[in-house]
Amino acid sequence: MTDKASALEAILKRATDFLDQQLDRVHRQTDRMFMWLMIFQWVFGIVVAIAFSPYGWSGKERSIHMHVPIAIVLGGALSGLPIALTILRPGATITRHVVAVSQVMWSALLIHLSGGRIETHFHVFGSLAFLAFYRDWRVLVTATIFVAADHFVRGILWPESVYGIANPEWWRFLEHAFWVMFADAFLILSCIRGVQEIEKLAERQAQIEALSDGSWTGPALPAAV
């Protein structure tokens, strides 16, 4: 191998290292953001349950409404694992996929705690946008699969809770999933472009360092090294 070829290989490796470092930094930062979001959603879910449905009633007799323990226990479980993983395994692939599953299930829980208000359904799309911060399109696929699976299973077991009718066509879950995929299409594109931009920056950084330390003395390299 010539000196030039080995120098080029060294630049490529350096660019790959920069790319990995930058992506790891993005993943860790996003993990940290979701850690706080998971804590916030848990507290918010409890506040919503206590504020809007503190008690169930039977005449004058009252008892703690089911929403309160559900918000505390189920909300705690939903947030618990993602919080633990963002602390113990920041930047790991498993962490962001668990975060994605938890986040879309938080949408389902908040919809129930708020009494099925249409406005709460927007949480699903806000969550997808947040998940796109990872710049990893696979995370969006995981989230979408769980949204579709939730609708599919509930559509079979309890169709009126999803569609308001008892005998929907078997493919109705795809209609709901379609609108999620519609949002996904743009977010996935933005993830791919975001990674491409980081790649270009990493290549330039590697070239600049190679030129400055004298390991590359040839002509300027093209954008894609």
Next chain:
Amino acid sequence: MGTRGLIVVCVVWAVVVGAGFALLYIYKARPGSSGTPAAQWPADTRLALDRTRPNLVMLAHPQCPCTRASVAELARLIARVGDRVRAHVLFVKPDGVDASWQDTDLWRSAAAIPGVTVGVDELGEEARRFGIETSGHVLLYDATGALQFRGGITSSRGHEGDSFGQRRIVALLTTQTPDRADAPVFGCNLFDSNVRRSTESP
């Protein structure tokens, strides 16, 4: 922790979360007592039967959080059918409570629905006359006082959205033929557990 341990933790987590949601869905899908609705407009009720159009009566517990969804759906129903129906919402006031009992957001929400008359049902006498035991239960009578529909207008407990009940009432009020004349009702019990006459579910 190794990869295998992490997978086990994730599986356990998924099972716990799945079980939690299953409990929630079971709770929300459990209907209240369907009572024994009066087949004819009760002769001794204080509510006047409007003989020019159908009459709708909802009995409600003013503190019941689940009934918030029923009132929200009633507002949507009235928005769809307009003045084709005469609507009443009665809030049950049991013995021994003060005036603040019915001073709730539910009362204000119901009172804000155009064309809906809101009132207090002292000691639940009207609820007994109409044979209703669950908050959010709706009865629809025609102009002659014959019962046309009985049931709830939410798809599950405290959950807004389309429902069988609302669809059947709309069908009746728009001269279509509904598939059924009833629907499960979801809400709190109007009476203390020791005075409820029936706990039969639809």
